[in-house]
Amino acid sequence: MKRQNVRTLSLIVCTFTYLLVGAAVFDALESDYEMREKEQLEAEEKRLQGKYNISEDDYRKLETIIMEAEPHRAGVQWKFAGSFYFAITVITTIGYGHAAPGTDAGKAFCMFYAVLGIPLTLVMFQSLGERMNTFVKYLLKRIKKCCGMRITEVSMENMVTVGFFSCIGTLCIGAAAFSHYEDWSFFQSYYYCFITLTTIGFGDFVALQKNRALQRKPLYVAFSFMYILVGLTVIGAFLNLVVLRFLTMNSEDERRDAEERASLAGNRAGSLAVHIQDEMLQRGGRRRREAHVQHHALGRLRGAFSNQNSYSSQLSPHQQYFHSVAYRIEEISPSTLKNSYLPSPISSVSPGLHSFTDNHQLMKRRKSV
Amino acid sequence: MNVSESKGYGHAAPSTDGGKVFCMFYALLGIPLTLVMFQSLGERINTLVKYLLHRLKKCLGFRRTEVSMANMVSIGFISCMSTLCIGAAAFSRYEDWSFFHAYYYCFITLTTIGFGDYVALQKDHALQNNPKYVAFSFIYILTGLTVIGAFLNLVVLRFMTMNAEDERRDAEQRALLSRNGQAGSGSGMAAHFHYIPDPPSSSSAASGLGTACGGGGGGPAGGGGGAGRGLRNVYAEVLHFQSMCSCLWYKSREKLQYSIPMIIPRDLSTSDTYVEQGETFSAQPLTSNGCVCSLRHPSAVSSVSTGLHSLVPAYPGHSKRRCSI
Numbered sequence: 001m002k003r004q005n006v007r008t009l010s011l012i013v014c015t016f017t018y019l020l021v022g023a024a025v026f027d028a029l030e031s032d033y034e035m036r037e038k039e040q041l042e043a044e045e046k047r048l049q050g051k052y053n054i055s056e057d058d059y060r061k062l063e064t065i066i067m068e069a070e071p072h073r074a075g076v077q078w079k080f081a082g083s084f085y086f087a088i089t090v091i092t093t094i095g096y097g098h099a100a101p102g103t104d105a106g107k108a109f110c111m112f113y114a115v116l117g118i119p120l121t122l123v124m125f126q127s128l129g130e131r132m133n134t135f136v137k138y139l140l141k142r143i144k145k146c147c148g149m150r151i152t153e154v155s156m157e158n159m160v161t162v163g164f165f166s167c168i169g170t171l172c173i174g175a176a177a178f179s180h181y182e183d184w185s186f187f188q189s190y191y192y193c194f195i196t197l198t199t200i201g202f203g204d205f206v207a208l209q210k211n212r213a214l215q216r217k218p219l220y221v222a223f224s225f226m227y228i229l230v231g232l233t234v235i236g237a238f239l240n241l242v243v244l245r246f247l248t249m250n251s252e253d254e255r256r257d258a259e260e261r262a263s264l265a266g267n268r269a270g271s272l273a274v275h276i277q278d279e280m281l282q283r284g285g286r287r288r289r290e291a292h293v294q295h296h297a298l299g300r301l302r303g304a305f306s307n308q309n310s311y312s313s314q315l316s317p318h319q320q321y322f323h324s325v326a327y328r329i330e331e332i333s334p335s336t337l338k339n340s341y342l343p344s345p346i347s348s349v350s351p352g353l354h355s356f357t358d359n360h361q362l363m364k365r366r367k368s369v
Numbered sequence: 370m371n372v373s374e375s376k377g378y379g380h381a382a383p384s385t386d387g388g389k390v391f392c393m394f395y396a397l398l399g400i401p402l403t404l405v406m407f408q409s410l411g412e413r414i415n416t417l418v419k420y421l422l423h424r425l426k427k428c429l430g431f432r433r434t435e436v437s438m439a440n441m442v443s444i445g446f447i448s449c450m451s452t453l454c455i456g457a458a459a460f461s462r463y464e465d466w467s468f469f470h471a472y473y474y475c476f477i478t479l480t481t482i483g484f485g486d487y488v489a490l491q492k493d494h495a496l497q498n499n500p501k502y503v504a505f506s507f508i509y510i511l512t513g514l515t516v517i518g519a520f521l522n523l524v525v526l527r528f529m530t531m532n533a534e535d536e537r538r539d540a541e542q543r544a545l546l547s548r549n550g551q552a553g554s555g556s557g558m559a560a561h562f563h564y565i566p567d568p569p570s571s572s573s574a575a576s577g578l579g580t581a582c583g584g585g586g587g588g589p590a591g592g593g594g595g596a597g598r599g600l601r602n603v604y605a606e607v608l609h610f611q612s613m614c615s616c617l618w619y620k621s622r623e624k625l626q627y628s629i630p631m632i633i634p635r636d637l638s639t640s641d642t643y644v645e646q647g648e649t650f651s652a653q654p655l656t657s658n659g660c661v662c663s664l665r666h667p668s669a670v671s672s673v674s675t676g677l678h679s680l681v682p683a684y685p686g687h688s689k690r691r692c693s694i
Contacts (some may be wrong), residue, residue, distance in 0.1 A: 008413050011406035018402060022395050029388040037384070095482035097379055107473045114480050119521070123528040130532035191389045195377065198396050203379035203485055239401070240533070246405045247526060250412035 002257070004250045071099055074209035081214045081221055088225065091117035092232055094201035098209060126244065129237030136162055163238040170234045171197065174227050178207055181220055197231040378485035408526065411519030418444055445520040452516045453479065456509055460489055463502055479513040 049059055071077055077099035089096050101107045137154045144152045171193045179189035192205040207224050208214050383389045419436045426434040453475045461471035474487040489506050490496050
C-alpha cells in the first residue's frame with residue numbers, strides 16, 4: 001500500500017486507541033468523585049427543600065437562575081474589555097464559554113468572525129513562532145561561539161530542548177501570576193494556563209472573573225491578554241518546530257509519487273538522468289566509478305538523445321522516483337512540451353542534480369518516519 | 370475526546386487533581402497526534418476528491434481535465450457547508466434546538482472553539498440511554514473535523530510553512546554567496562552542492578531545493594579539479610547551466626502547468642534573488658554564460674526552464690509567494 005495510506009491508517013488506529021485508553025483512565029479517575037458529588041448535592045437539595053419548604057418546580061427554577069446568574073456575578077462580560085477577551089477566545093479557539101453570545105445576531109457574527117479569524121490567527125502564530133525559532137537559533141549560535149565551543153551549529157535537539165523549557169517556563173510564570181491574582185492554588189493555576197495555552201479552554205477556571213477585574217483592574221487585564229497571546233506564541237513556536245513538518249508529510253509524498261508516475265510514463269531522457277543519479281547515489285569509495293560515469297554521462301549528454309531504456313533495468317525500485325522529477329513536463333502537457341524542450345540535454349541533467357539533492361533530503365525524512 | 374481535540378466544552382472537566390494531571394499529559398500527547406492525524410486524513414481525502422474530479426471531467430468530456438485549485442477550494446467549501454447543515458439538521462431534531470442554534474453548535478464544535486453553551490448528549494441521560502445517538506454524535510464530530518481539516522490542509526497549511534521556506538532559501542543564498550566569495554570558480558558551487566551530504570539541522574526537502582538553487586547561482590562549470598568533491602566531478606560541465614536555471618526555480622508550478630509557452634520570456638527577469646546576486650555572477654570568471662536573468666541564452670534557458678521547473682516538486686507556491694508578498 002502507498003506510504004501515505006499506511007501512515008494515515010496507522011494514525012487513525014493510534015488516535016482511536018488513544019481515545020479508548022483516555023476514556024478508560026478518565027472513567028477510573030473521575031467516576032467515583034462524580035457519584036459522590038452527585039449524592040452530596042442531592043442530599044443538600046433535600047435538606048434545603050425540607051428546611052424552606054420549596055417545591056420541586058421552584059427548586060429547578062432556582063437552579064436555573066443560579067446557573068444563569070453566574071456569568072453576571074463574574075462581572076460585565078460584554079463591555080469592550082470583556083468583548084476583547086471573548087474575541088481572543090474565539091479566534092484562538094480557546095473558547096472558555098464563560099461568556100457566549102446570547103443574541104442570534106451575536107451568534108451569527110461570531111461564526112463569520114471565526115471563519116476569517118481562526119486561519120488568520122493560525123498563520124500569524126506560526127509565522128511569529130518561526131521568527132522566534134530563527135532568532136533563538138541565532139542567539140544560541142552566538143552563545144556557542146562565545147563559550148568557545150567547537151561545534152557552533154545549532155542542532156535540532158538544542159532547539160527542542162530550548163523550546164520545551166520555554167514552554168514550561170511560560171506555564172510556570174503564568175501559574176505563579178494567576179495563582180496570586182485569582183487566589184487559586186499553584187496547581188490549579190498551572191492547569192488553567194495549560195488548558196488555555198493548548199487552546200482547549202474548558203472554562204472550569206477562567207481568569208478575570210473575580211471582583212469585576214475586567215472593569216476595575218486594567219493592568220491585570222492587560223497582563224492576562226498579553227500572557228495568553230505570548231504564551232500561544234511560545235507554544236506555537238514549539239509546535240512549528242516539532243509538529244508542523246508532520247502535517248505536510250502526506251502532501252510531499254503525494255507530490256513525489258505524482259512525479260514518479262509522470263516519469264514512469266516513459267521518457268528516454270529520464271533514464272539517462274536516472275542513470276546519472278543512480279551513480280551519484282552510490283557514494284563512498286566509488287570515486288573512480290563516478291568519474292567514469294561522469295565522462296560517460298556527459299558524453300551521452302553531448303550526443304543526441306538516444307533511447308536509454310536499457311538503463312531502466314539498472315534502476316533499483318526505490319530510486320525510480322528520481323527520474324520522475326525530470327519529467328514533470330510529461331505530466332503537464334506532453335504534446336506541446338515533449339518535442340520542443342526535451343532534446344536539450346540540460347533538462348535531464350539539471351533536474352537530476354536537483355532531484356538528487358531534493359530526494360536526498362526527502363529520503364532522509366522517509367527513513368525517519 | 371474533547372481534550373484530545375482541544376475543543377473543551379467544559380461541560381465536564383476533571384474535578385480531581387489526579388484527573389487534572391492525567392488530562393494535561395493526555396493532551397500533551399494527544400493534541401499533536403490528533404492534529405497530524407486529521408491533516409493526514411484530510412490530505413488523503415483531498416487527493417481522492419482530486420482524482421474523482423479528474424475522472425469526472427474526463428467522463429464529461431471536458432477539454433482540460435486538470436483539477437485546478439479553484440475547483441478544489443469550491444468543493445471543499447461546499448463540503449464544509451453541507452457537513453454543518455447535516456449536523457444542524459440532526460442535532461436540532463435530537464436536542465430540540467432550533468436549526469440556527471444547532472448550526473451554531475456544529476460550527477463552534479467543528480472549529481474546535483467549543484464554548485460549551487450548547488453541548489450535545491446532555492439531555493435525558495442520552496450518554497447512557499441512547500447509544501445510537503451517542504455513536505452518531507461521535508462519528509459526526511470526528512468526520513466533521515476531518516472535512517474541516519481537509520479544507521484547512523488545502524487552503525491554510527501552505528501559509529503556515531511559508532516563513533520556514535523563505536528562511537531556508539535565504540540561508541542557502543547566504544551560504545552560496547559566502548562560498549562564492551571564498552572559493553571563486555567552480556568550487557564554490559560544487560562545495561555548496563556537496564552541502565547535500567551534510568544536511569542542515571532541519572531536515573526538509575526544501576533545503577535540497579535551496580541547495581540546488583544556490584548551486585545554480587554559483588554558476589561556473591570550470592571546477593574540474595575537485596578530487597575531494599565527488600559530486601562536483603560529475604556535474605562540473607553542466608553546472609553553468611544551473612546558474613541560468615536557478616532563476617526559473619522560483620516559478621510557480623501551477624503557473625507552469627497552464628502557461629508554459631508564456632513562461633520563458635517572463636521568467637528570465639522575475640527572479641528577485643538573482644537580481645541581488647547579479648554582481649556576484651559577473652565577478653565569476655567562468656560565468657561567461659551569465660545568469661539567465663541577463664537574457665543571454667534564451668534558447669538554452671527555454672529548455673532548461675522546463676527542466677528546472679521540474680526541479681520544484683515540493684514547493685509549488687514557492688515563487689508565487691516571493692513575487693506576490
